[in-house]
Amino acid sequence: MTANLEIVRSSASTWGGASGLRSLPVVSKYIDTSICIGCKSCEVSCAEWNDLPPVKTVQTGTYQTMPETHAAFWNLIKFREQEHEGGFAWLFRKDQCMHCSDPGCLTACPAPGAIVQYANGIVDVNADQCIGCGYCATGCPFDIPKFHEKTAKMQKCTLCVDRSRLGLEPACVKSCPSGCLHYGTKEDMLLLAAQRVAHLKKTGFAEAALYDPPGVGGTTVVTVLAFGNHPEWYGLPKDPSIPWTVKLWKNVLRPFGFIAIVGAIIGAFGHHLYHGNKGHIDPAPLDDEPPQA
Amino acid sequence: MSSVRHQIGLDVGALEARDTEDVVVGKEIIRHRLSSRVIHWLVADFFLLCAATGLPVFSPVFGWLGSLFGGLAVCRVVHPLAGLAFFASAAVMFRHWSQEMEMTAQERGWVGPKLLEYLRDEANHDQIGKYNGGQKVFFYTAALAALGFLGSGVVLWFPLTFPGVLRQIAILLHNLTFIAFFTSIVFHVYLATIAEPGTFNAMTRGTVSKAWARIHHPKWYRELTGSGK
Missing domain, CATH: 1.20.5 (Single alpha-helices involved in coiled-coils or other helix-helix interfaces)
Known part of the structure; x- marks a missing residue:
């Protein structure tokens, strides 16, 4: 899907792939966990748009479809119940590839061109170059790249690069009924997040914050957390970075x-x-x- | 018998070296019998196959090596299998030589200062038997490397079987083992070829000259020829 998209970084490359001339806006997906209603329409539209085969669901004791994302299931709403001082929170978070600015998967990948980062911020996998070594998974602080048993290839969310390349929003954003998902330039999404965080702070969530971790250079997928001081409640690492190893x-x-x-x-x-x-x-x-x- | 063979121009040394070693044949001494040489070259060739299929994964500048095998995806399949063959042949080699490679107390110094002395041509060779301390150290380096490669390699072979932290450590161990072993191999090959003419023959035809034995392994030479000093 590289047509029209400039590659700025490529795995195991000996020289950069970017011409350095074209300047493209960095895109972003905005997720507001405080509005998500856990309807899972994003899960369905993701599988639908990307033509993914059905994956067997696993009963985890909650409404969650399966314990974690899968090579053929890139978008998973994580349901968590959290007791805390002053109450109880039932938290839904859309889990997927965060599309880091400094992607650990790309750093760890030994296959030239198997993982690329486009100028618009999207980190994508080229299955034809992937050798199925699984090194990408060792580099990811979010445990996202998943190895498919049958195809022996790594797969993950592409941020619907085939849609965004044409100016369309990702399939999950298109199908979200609650307004929890938005798509646009990163600049715009940060503005939107700032307004939303300010609103949450005024309405009883003093610690509300935007999750855009600097340890990986910020992420293309940004997440508004009502309990911003406790990303681990949402299953997010507190200060993610590429593993020191x-x-x-x-x-x-x-x-x-x-x-x-x-x-x-x-x-x-x-x-x-x-x-x-x-x-x-x-x-x-x-x-x-x-x-x- | 041997003189008849001589007369018709047969390579007596090489023929004798099929199943005997540590014997004097004419002007030569048989150093490695055929089985020793076959084992050595099996280990060496399987290692080269591993290196050629592993280096393109180590760094993309070795991508051309991967192309020799049909690309990186082929290397990913061949490398672990070649690794198993390398480990198996290294295990046989360890068994084959472990008795002769037992280190004496004095030889322990070869891990450090004695090796440098040897490289500076300052070492006293007089008490050096069939193998010097440096050769023995390299023998154990190869054994350790085989274990290091196998342990970390199995973890890396199956992405779904092992936890991420273990795989991160395995990548480091696999790389470290390679760097240490390959650096040793550079010196092993150097010392066995251009540094000491006459040595390489010991691993091909199996024989060395008496002069070579007297210079490099005097104690071994004395034992075989019965000559005094």
């Missing part, structure tokens, strides 16, 4: 490996230049007899 691997271990191996090769040849052959003695007179002391 992935950073250590890519930023330290890999360059160190190149230096060590190239250094060893240079060292070996250097040793030979300096020392010559080890134990070099003209073998001819030694062939039959030990040397006379």
